[in-house]
Amino acid sequence: MNDGSMHAPEERHSTKGIIALLIVVAFWVATFWQGLVSAIDIWIISDIFNHCLFVIPASIYFIYCKKEQLSLSAIKPNYWVLILCFGSLGLYGVGLSGGVQLFMHIATFTFLPFSIWFLLGNEQAKRILFPLFFIVFCIPVGEELIPTLQAVTADLSVMMLQWVNVPIYRSGLYIEIPEGRFLVAEACSGISFFIASIVIGSLYAYMNMQSRIRRFSFVCISILFPIIANAIRVFGIILTGHLTNMEHAVGADHLIYGWVFFSLVIICLIGLGELIREKSSDLKSETPLAIPFASSNQVYIKASVTISVAMLFFLFWYQLIQSQLIAGTSPERLKALPFTSAQVTANWSPEFVDYFDKNASRFMFESKAVDMYAVWYPKGRGELVSFANRMYLEDSWTLESVYSVPINTETVINVEQIVNARGVRLLGYWYFVDGEIFSNKNHAKLYEIYQIMLGQHYGSGLVMVSAEIEYSTLDTDKAWFSRTMSSKFSAINQIFP
Template sequence: MFVSRVLDANAGISTRTSGWALAAAAFGVAVVVLLVCYWQTVQSLVWVWDHDGTYQYGFLIFPLSVWVAFGLRQRVRTHPPAPSVWGLAAVAALVFVWYVGRLLDVNLAQHFALVALFPALVLACCGWSALRVLAFPLGYLVVFAVPWGDGLVGPLQDITAHFAVRALELTGTPVLLDGREILTPSAVWMVADACSGVKFFIACIALGCLYAYLMYQRWWKQAVFVVLAAVTPVIANGFRVYFTILIGETWGLKYATGTDHLIFGWQFFGAVLVLLLLAGWFFRDPPVAREHPHENGNMPATPRMVVWPVVFALLIVGPAVAAGLSSPAPAEEMPVTAPAVAGWSGPQAAADNWRPTFNGAAGQVKGVYRSDAGSEVVELFHAVYTGNPRRGHTLITYGNRLYDPAQAQILSTASRQVNLTGDRSLRAGELRLSGAAGPRLVWYWYCVDQRCTSSQMLTKLLQAWDVLRGHLLQSAVWAVSSPIGEGGVDQARANLRAFTQMLPATASADPQIGREYVPSGNEP
């Protein structure tokens, strides 16, 4: 319970001994060096907190972690500081992770390394005993200060859609689920990204972890409450969508959309959160006053103190090496033309119904093809990136999308086996979109030199491997799309399958044909 933490904070002797004074000073200097040398990463992390509504709670994580750690300071000082070589190794590993993230322009890797360096510095400067005592605030910092929840949006959308449909069926409302669209007699409801409840989900887990730590002494109570804090927002969001649709079906759409819809959502989530905390309050553990041994501020052994300057040096090495790299030259623009496809006429100028966005590409093209044997239409998009990934010129990065979210929403995702010419095959991703221009099916894959995949993570790993080997990198995205007409999804899939079977070998990054995309001169 919170009271017990306060008692922990006030217990013991307040006199700071020389050993801990030196350890605290070393940790403070290391934090200052970290913030100064990695200031661009700090700014990037704060920018994400500020501009992405999902992670605005991140502004509270550092102050809360410092507050909890400050309450544990007397327990930390009951053991003498013992700088650890293992902490030194952790700092070196995280600096390397940051460097690779900087080299590949992967913000998540840089953000994780920055935040994870704080517990690594505690271990390096103060030792294992301090790390064990501060395990919760440091772990809390690493888990919740890093923006990691984007991958949860799709699964939460699917869970919410299925939950709401099942609830509507049980209460007698005629309903049909089509991917993430819910069809009722009055309207078609889309469980969009904003309806996934990811904001409430992550924030509720973060609050639940802190609440469980402060209120419970028994580990099983803490675990139960954290699980409850994770399950409750998912169920609550399902009910929220269910009630929204039910209100629209019963009293009219004007009461279920617009401002009233937003107000109802926040009021509902607020009420659920209050009920969750009240339920946890009744099962709280009584405060326990812990008695701690006297402080042990003996000086660490002299060889161990060598760890401190080495830590400072390691923190400086990563940014220094990154800054020492020659600034990459602007990407050379490349004329990329859409290929000729046997059995299909085109390419022709594409309409604006489907808008893939890949900024900073060295070259890109978009065209429309029509089947010679019928009226089937397929659109192709292809973008090429050359050289190492760098800010503003990265294949997989925030803002690069296979569709315009202002025009369309994802109904469902899948994976398909795609056969190309020359008996080549690859695994492509599939998006089924719904929007103002009508439903659409998209197949896509990414290629790094001669290796193709639909996984963004694997694409990043392939790029990292080539960069670390010093290999001249070439990466690309291919996407083909067909509108879903009267023939339905199966007909659209058949159109894409017939088109890709005639697609030239460039789509699988054939090394012989792919060389035409390499510009003359040396790439950075």
């Protein structure tokens, strides 16, 4: 009988194949070192991404379990996959130029499975498809979904409260009942539940299901289930506060209920999986064992040299990019504006990190006070567009609405209406990147990356203009605020070097 079971492991996995694979992994570590280090820092620091520490060991284990179906002595490189490899390498360069860690992490943890796919070829890569691309779960991504999950959780929980006739008033992410006020904060978004559920659901589907339809259905369930479950959790907390006159479901109770509820969610998810999975009579036979054959030395050498030279070329390019990001010896600071004073409000405080200079001041327009806050990031001095930078603290303020104000025929500025327990504010802002104005942070970031890659970047800044208003005169105050920004726009931009 001529199948893979007749061949010894040393015939199936030759030294040449193992060395070729190790070369690819070693060059991957060297090329993407900065992306790896920054990702590991996030895994360790953030509770949301602690699971990422176990992803690569799990992938290695699952690949090891498939060792009888593989043959490293017979690699058949697929050179078309190099297109995907080059895409990851290019994305890493873009991320490095703009300090966009998300791009760097995506590139880092997609290049590894792509490069292994290239080396092994289609047939063998297909045998380890899930463990190979399970590595993608190493990407610390998902925090960007927090505002969306907060809004969805608030929408669903309010709908459930209306079902049981609890009197409520909603203002942004604040939900008020007669007994008190609740805020659907970042911790209530359920992002940890959401990400963990997807990872566990994917693992369960791979380990316990064979049908692609069943696997896909269960992964979809693992995406939707935690969103609905988290909304039920928030609904239960508010309802408990309503029924107990706020004696329970406040303070530390949130954390206790959260972890207990999360455990129940996972148990229920696995229970659903048990209902969906195939019965023993429906299981198909295992994938046939690989039939090894000997690849010539030239195949190993050509494949290893090709991918290694590609990584070395891009590594040289990365070094050139990093040389352009070195800070100047004495960058200019922000200029003082003659119509501003040092007096600023205490109840609105943006949060920015690693800035080179800032200006927090106040000016008067039509007898009303306007607060201004500007930050400046010259070349090589921190990152302006970053998730760590906040124009207002989410613990103190919540977004109620957004609208646009035309400043001139070419410029439109976004204005956010934010609220808290003490009042409401209007907040207008714009980005200043190498002399160009942007109202969208993504556009500003892309232009900054473009300038860096051309070697023409000298600095990026952000202006925030804010004022307290009243709901009773909302329309009048909005018109006044628009006049304020239109009148002072050009003068304020003189603050930048």
